[in-house]
Amino acid sequence: MSKLTQGNLNRILRLHALWRAGNPKGRRADLRGKDLSGLSFAGADITYAYLASANCVGANFTGADCTRARVPYVNFTGANCTGANFTGSNCIRTNFTDAITTGANFTAAWCSPRNARHIGYMGNRKVYLHNTLNVVGVLSASSAHIYLNPIDVTPAEREYLQLLAATFAG
Numbered sequence: 001m002s003k004l005t006q007g008n009l010n011r012i013l014r015l016h017a018l019w020r021a022g023n024p025k026g027r028r029a030d031l032r033g034k035d036l037s038g039l040s041f042a043g044a045d046i047t048y049a050y051l052a053s054a055n056c057v058g059a060n061f062t063g064a065d066c067t068r069a070r071v072p073y074v075n076f077t078g079a080n081c082t083g084a085n086f087t088g089s090n091c092i093r094t095n096f097t098d099a100i101t102t103g104a105n106f107t108a109a110w111c112s113p114r115n116a117r118h119i120g121y122m123g124n125r126k127v128y129l130h131n132t133l134n135v136v137g138v139l140s141a142s143s144a145h146i147y148l149n150p151i152d153v154t155p156a157e158r159e160y161l162q163l164l165a166a167t168f169a170g
Contacts, residue, residue, distance in 0.1 A: 001055060003035040013044050020045060 018026025029049035
């Protein structure tokens with residue numbers, strides 16, 4: 001795993017911004033398998049970027065737009081993802097242990113049962129409580145699964161979840 005410097009990352013982010021703008025001199029960010037630990041992505045637009053299997057321990061993603069980014073198997077342990085947008089991102093087998101995800105958006109993100117526990121059903125869908133994300137609300141929903149934020153689910157909250165089943169039905 002090769003370690004990038006902040007300068008190298010900034011160059012890649014500039015090329016990615018050009019690519020996003022349709023400039024032929026731009027290039028999609030491909031950070032697969034890179035050591036990005038401690039680097040800053042604060043405010044960056046990394047929409048559609050490839051980060052699979054990257055090491056992002058302690059990295060700063062504050063306010064980053066990670067919409068539809070490919071982040072499976074990424075280690076975000078201790079990363080600051082405050083206000084980051086992971087809408088539609090591939091977060092399968094991604095580790096957010098001890099990451100700060102206050103205000104982060106995981107709408108329609110692809111999650112997996114890793115670091116999640118099955119807590120019940122909403123209609124015919126399994127409901128999982130994601131143990132390593134600190135976000136409010138539904139992380140993602142499909143025809144078979146719903147991933148929720150990490151809260152200690154009390155019996156009263158289970159009742160509330162059952163009431164929400166109608167929201168997710170159909």
